[in-house]
Amino acid sequence: MSQDTSGAGPRHDEILTAIGRGIVSGEQATGSVITLDGICTQYEVSRTVAREVIRVLESMGLVASRRRVGITIQPRTRWSVFDPRLIRWRLDGAERTDFLLTLSELRRGFEPVAAALAAERADEHQCRILAAAVSDMAVHGRSVDLEAYLLADKVFHRTLLEASGNEMFRALAEVVHEVLAGRTHHGMMPDRPNPEAIALHDDVARAIRLGDPVAAEAAMRAIIVEAAAAVTHPDP
Numbered sequence: 612m613s614q615d616t617s618g619a620g621p622r623h624d625e626i627l628t629a630i631g632r633g634i635v636s637g638e639q640a641t642g643s644v645i646t647l648d649g650i651c652t653q654y655e656v657s658r659t660v661a662r663e664v665i666r667v668l669e670s671m672g673l674v675a676s677r678r679r680v681g682i683t684i685q686p687r688t689r690w691s692v693f694d695p696r697l698i699r700w701r702l703d704g705a706e707r708t709d710f711l712l713t714l715s716e717l718r719r720g721f722e723p724v725a726a727a728l729a730a731e732r733a734d735e736h737q738c739r740i741l742a743a744a745v746s747d748m749a750v751h752g753r754s755v756d757l758e759a760y761l762l763a764d765k766v767f768h769r770t771l772l773e774a775s776g777n778e779m780f781r782a783l784a785e786v787v788h789e790v791l792a793g794r795t796h797h798g799m800m801p802d803r804p805n806p807e808a809i810a811l812h813d814d815v816a817r818a819i820r821l822g823d824p825v826a827a828e829a830a831m832r833a834i835i836v837e838a839a840a841a842v843t844h845p846d847p
Contacts, residue, residue: 626654627664628700634673634684635700644681645674671697695785702793708842711799714790715839719832721780722771722787726815726831727824729774737774741767741816748812752804760804761795767812771831774819799842808837 630650633639650661665682668674672689676682690697701710729737747763768791769784794800811834818827 622654622656623660623663626650626656626660627667627696629654630664631668631671631673631696632700632703634668635697636704639684641684641686643684645684646681673697693783693786695789698786698789699793702789702797707793707797707799711790711793711842712839714786715835715842718787718790718835721783722768722835723828723832725772725775725777725780726819727828728776728780729771730819730822730824730827732776733774733819737770738816738820740770741774741819744770745809745813745816748804748809752806752809755803757795757800757804761791764791764812767816771815771819794838794842801841805837805841808834808841811837 630639630645639645647658647661647665650656650664651658654661665674665676669676670691671694672685672691674682675685675689692698698714701707704710733741744763744767748760748767751757751760751763765788768787772780772784772787775781811830814830815827815834818824818830
């Protein structure tokens with residue numbers, strides 16, 4: 612088989628995901644060493660591709676390259692835990708339920724505050740997007756189109772974080788997206804989206820439109836609590 616000589620593309624992504632998942636799952640133990648030659652042999656790719664994969668893994672804190680030591684798997688304390696790819700790989704693993712609860716705790720720390728800020732700062736266009744996203748969620752919830760529902764849910768949360776006017780909150784949109792996608796793609800959503808959850812999104816959108824930060828914060832907190840409950844107590 613001919614070797615892939617490009618530094619990016621589907622093959623690169625495939626190898627990155629395979630090695631990344633192996634590290635996250637513990638298949639590659641902390642402190643163990645991998646080599647470029649080993650990657651080239653196992654995946655039948657060039658050293659250029661292997662180096663690029665390692666470069667990305669280094670940027671995520673999963674490995675460290677040291678002269679005369681090699682490429683060493685790093686402990687969890689070194690990981691760039693907010694990297695969306697790392698979140699996705701962790702949600703692919705056996706500990707996804709516990710990890711989703713960890714992410715729910717994170718969301719409780721910033722999304723309700725972002726909703727309160729959005730009630731003070733959102734413009735008319737953002738309010739319209741939030742309302743339209745809720746409408747789409749209701750439509751796709753009734754038709755049980757979970758992928759379309761997921762898309763509308765992502766739009767809602769991204770817009771809310773943008774409307775907060777806080778660049779740090781806005782930067783966490785991809786983290787929230789991976790949480791929402793992980794629940795959907797791993798069967799941790801109800802078979803039919805919960806009408807109560809949709810109503811809570813509507814409450815948030817309305818409170819933001821009316822400039823009511825207290826109500827917006829309370830409704831956003833209730834959304835996260837409902838989502839965490841759905842993970843720990845899924846429909847039978």
